[in-house]
Amino acid sequence: MHIICNWKAHGSIESIEYFASQIEATPGFEKIILCPPFPYIPCLKGITKGAQDVSFYQPGSYTGEVTASMLKDIGVQYVLIGHSERRRYHQEIDEVIVQKAQHVIDQGMTAIICVGEQNPDSSIDIKKLIKPYEHLKKVWIAYEPEWAIGTQHTPTVSHIDHVVSTIKSEMGTVVLYGGSVNDTNIDTLMNAHTIDGFLIGKASLDPIMIKKILKKVHA
Numbered sequence: 001m002h003i004i005c006n007w008k009a010h011g012s013i014e015s016i017e018y019f020a021s022q023i024e025a026t027p028g029f030e031k032i033i034l035c036p037p038f039p040y041i042p043c044l045k046g047i048t049k050g051a052q053d054v055s056f057y058q059p060g061s062y063t064g065e066v067t068a069s070m071l072k073d074i075g076v077q078y079v080l081i082g083h084s085e086r087r088r089y090h091q092e093i094d095e096v097i098v099q100k101a102q103h104v105i106d107q108g109m110t111a112i113i114c115v116g117e118q119n120p121d122s123s124i125d126i127k128k129l130i131k132p133y134e135h136l137k138k139v140w141i142a143y144e145p146e147w148a149i150g151t152q153h154t155p156t157v158s159h160i161d162h163v164v165s166t167i168k169s170e171m172g173t174v175v176l177y178g179g180s181v182n183d184t185n186i187d188t189l190m191n192a193h194t195i196d197g198f199l200i201g202k203a204s205l206d207p208i209m210i211k212k213i214l215k216k217v218h219a
């Protein structure tokens with residue numbers, strides 16, 4: 001089971017070191033992919049490096065941008081793309097997300113594309129959500145219902161299994177679940193047997209909580 005930790009705009013050198021010191025001896029530790037803000041990625045020692053975003057552009061005169069080649073250069077292996085917060089606050093549309101994913105793929109890294117419905121609505125058209133990305137080779141998908149992110153609400157296990165199995169049958173790829181995962185609801189969420197791992201936001205800032213989740217996931 002893969003555990004992707006999305007720190008969003010949180011963290012410091014100190015908190016990275018604390019995180020590493022707390023989890024390094026835990027079984028399953030090697031399955032953790034930590035995505036801190038860009039400046040802290042090089043501080044990750046012995047933890048698989050992830051990034052939360054990447055530039056739409058190739059290297060060039062684009063002030064403030066961080067390209068896929070730069071992420072590759074500092075040892076990043078996984079890149080989150082199209083997180084709902086990027087879509088909401090940076091108006092990222094499918095064409096942008098596809099281009100970013102392509103840059104990541106071209107650099108030999110794994111793009112993790114986030115998709116999910118905005119409202120709790122069991123009649124979501126999941127095929128429509130993944131259609132823009134179906135032609136991309138070797139991307140992973142994170143199923144993240146927007147209404148479950150940071151809300152402490154989660155979909156039912158049968159809903160997750162339905163969505164994840166639909167994505168798998170269409171794309172045949174690794175599919176993660178994300179949205180309010182914590183050390184309390186992980187037991188229930190693990191009953192969704194179709195998922196290959198979890199994308200964790202808030203709870204991932206606390207290494208003790210991640211340790212508990214790792215122990216349960218790898219029991």
Ligand code: PEP
Nearest residue numbers: 149150178179180201202
């Ligand atoms: C996320 O932002 O990707 C996420 C899953 O956040 P949280 O775990 O805090 O809901």
